[in-house]
Amino acid sequence: MEEDRKRWNKKYSEGNYLTEVNKAVVEYSKLAKGKNALDIAAGMGRNSKYLVEHGFSVDAVELSDVAVENLKRIKGLNVIQADLDNYILEPDKYDLIICINYLNRQLFPLIKNALRPAGILIYETLMRGEETDKLHRNPLFLVKPGELREAFNTLKVLKYNEFIDYNKNNQSINKALLVAKKNI
Numbered sequence: 215m216e217e218d219r220k221r222w223n224k225k226y227s228e229g230n231y232l233t234e235v236n237k238a239v240v241e242y243s244k245l246a247k248g249k250n251a252l253d254i255a256a257g258m259g260r261n262s263k264y265l266v267e268h269g270f271s272v273d274a275v276e277l278s279d280v281a282v283e284n285l286k287r288i289k290g291l292n293v294i295q296a297d298l299d300n301y302i303l304e305p306d307k308y309d310l311i312i313c314i315n316y317l318n319r320q321l322f323p324l325i326k327n328a329l330r331p332a333g334i335l336i337y338e339t340l341m342r343g344e345e346t347d348k349l350h351r352n353p354l355f356l357v358k359p360g361e362l363r364e365a366f367n368t369l370k371v372l373k374y375n376e377f378i379d380y381n382k383n384n385q386s387i388n389k390a391l392l393v394a395k396k397n398i
């Protein structure tokens with residue numbers, strides 16, 4: 215955990231991060247029926263900021279000190295500095311949960327529990343595949359094809375897509391996107 219914190223602090227201090235809001239967040243956050251949202255591993259806040267600006271009341275959970283300092287500058291955002299390896303999500307709290315470019319399999323059951331009935335989950339992250347293999351990423355931090363859909367199969371899948379995207383260095387990467395809704 216300490217290693218992760220330092221690594222992310224360094225990356226962020228060097229200005230090495232995405233600033234544009236994630237497309238799936240823009241497209242699918244509209245599906246949420248209420249305004250309580252959670253941004254898991256919020257980073258420098260590109261997605262939290264968008265949600266706050268669109269009327270959501272957002273809890274942003276993040277480990278990196280540099281990121282947390284930046285998140286605190288977003289007016290109206292509830293910033294929680296925590297290690298998601300030991301963080302318990304409050305059950306039945308959120309109308310929308312987003313998790314973008316972060317994988318922590320321990321959280322899967324907690325995410326399902328933290329959604330309110332009809333709550334929306336937007337989960338997009340790196341996937342194993344030809345493109346990500348070239349970048350020699352640790353496969354532990356990549357979902358397998360189909361894994362997200364399978365992991366959340368008790369939710370109603372609204373959209374599932376495996377696709378090629380580009381990272382901040384313009385390298386192509388394999389990704390998976392799941393948008394799902396908790397049953398009422």
Ligand SMILES: C[S@@+](CC[C@H](N)C(=O)[O-])C[C@H]1O[C@@H](n2cnc3c(N)ncnc32)[C@H](O)[C@@H]1O
Pocket residue numbers: 215218222232236254255256257258259260261275276277278281296297298299313314315316
């Ligand atoms: C690739 S970034 C994604 C940031 C953000 N979701 C976005 O899409 O811009 C991954 C984030 O996970 C955070 N992170 C890594 N391990 C964590 C942990 N154990 N607890 C909380 N945050 C963690 C890092 O600090 C980093 O900000």
